[in-house]
Amino acid sequence: MSESYAFIGLGHLGGKLAASLLRNGFAVTVFDRDPEAVDRLVVLGAAAAESPSEAAARSGNAITCLPSPKVSEAVLCGPGGLLDGLPKDGTWIEMSTNGRDEILRLASLASAKGIETLECSVTGGVHLAAVGKITALVGGDAALYERHRPAIEAMCSKSFLMGPIGSAAVIKVITNMLAFIHLVAAGEALMLAKQGGLDLAQAYHAIVASSGSSFVHETEGQLILNGSYDIGFTMDLALKDLGFALRMGEKSGVPLDLASRVNAIFEEGKRAYGGDAWSTQIVKLLEDAVGTELRAPGFPAKLEL
Missing domain, CATH: 1.10.1040.10 (N-(1-d-carboxylethyl)-l-norvaline Dehydrogenase; domain 2)
Known part of the structure; x- marks a missing residue:
């Protein structure tokens, strides 16, 4: 595949989404605080990283699926975070659920570092994510959406571009x-x-x-x-x-x-x-x-x- 991805957050939902990427031939580097969650993806062909920044630097793009805006901000901006590793032409794809104000603020922090943001919330349940049939609700630039659409469609059977950043939230x-x-x-x-x-x-x-x-x-x-x-x-x-x-x-x-x-x-x-x-x-x-x-x-x- 033309794009490779770091995937941060391998919980009930994130682990299933990352596995779909791997099944569809994408190169995926993973990080999670739970080593067992990492090991489950490594068995499927993922590479493991020691930090979000390392995973992002290896991949050039990063996907996050995290439990709260506070955690998303820490993973994005904190020490060893994504912004320390992503290149200026890289993309951050946020699959966590955030409020509109939160994703706009975080996207502006990424933009200041030359990183483009695509929000890609999912809906339908973990059981649909497990078989790549969950639905994606996307917000962001249309051209950026098209660039990463193969990866989104590897994880989700349906996707809807709702408008600019904040719309998907x-x-x-x-x-x-x-x-x-x-x-x-x-x-x-x-x-x-x-x-x-x-x-x-x-x-x-x-x-x-x-x-x-x-x-x-x-x-x-x-x-x-x-x-x-x-x-x-x-x-x-x-x-x-x-x-x-x-x-x-x-x-x-x-x-x-x-x-x-x-x-x-x-x-x-x-x-x-x-x-x-x-x-x-x-x-x-x-x-x-x-x-x-x-x-x-x-x-x-x-x-x-």
């Missing part, structure tokens, strides 16, 4: 806000079915075939009914993304009544189960309140295609 925050609202609603719907005496498996499939279905019901609903809740995404991350949405709404004068209520529910979920609990476990608040579990046979512990 807006749509990603919106899609995540909707997902958390749908998750709480799906839990309430299943509990009504349970308390109404319905077979939960049959109720799940009936909802899938109805006008009330959603992507979240169809996917995370299975993990609720299994009882694993294992979506690979935590309460803390949900609260981070909901916070972006609420700040966006406040700044733009849009009242977000549903998002505000769902944010409060996730705050309660974090207090009950901890910030590292899977976000899907938010439905357990309702299970605990009613005193009954939402379980049905035949549903997987993890989502697979």
Whole structure:
């Protein structure tokens, strides 16, 4: 492939995205604080680096998939960060979820060093990332997008160029806000079915075939009914993304009544189960309140295609 990439951040999502690059023949140099995450990619053909700057210097371009804007800034600008290693014609592709103000600020720091930025948030879930079928929401220069489109399409089956830097952050925050609202609603719907005496498996499939279905019901609903809740995404991350949405709404004068209520529910979920609990476990608040579990046979512990 004409471009090679450093990949920084090999967690639940990042490790799957980096593996897709490797499967599609890209040269990838990886760095993560977790040596086991690095080893899993080295087995697939990645090279390992001792720091983000070393990985970036070897590759000329860098991709990050990190848990917060604070971590993204540290990896970009801190000692041994990407800006110490990327060449002036290099590109930073940020796949983490950031607010619009955060990505604009970080992109300006990169620009001051002669580095171009492409934001490339992804949506659809870790199970889709594992097979290269997740969706990319891209913000940045159109020519830069075309330059890195082969790599994006190696990781993602669909990509949408939303506009200049900051545009992808807006749509990603919106899609995540909707997902958390749908998750709480799906839990309430299943509990009504349970308390109404319905077979939960049959109720799940009936909802899938109805006008009330959603992507979240169809996917995370299975993990609720299994009882694993294992979506690979935590309460803390949900609260981070909901916070972006609420700040966006406040700044733009849009009242977000549903998002505000769902944010409060996730705050309660974090207090009950901890910030590292899977976000899907938010439905357990309702299970605990009613005193009954939402379980049905035949549903997987993890989502697979």
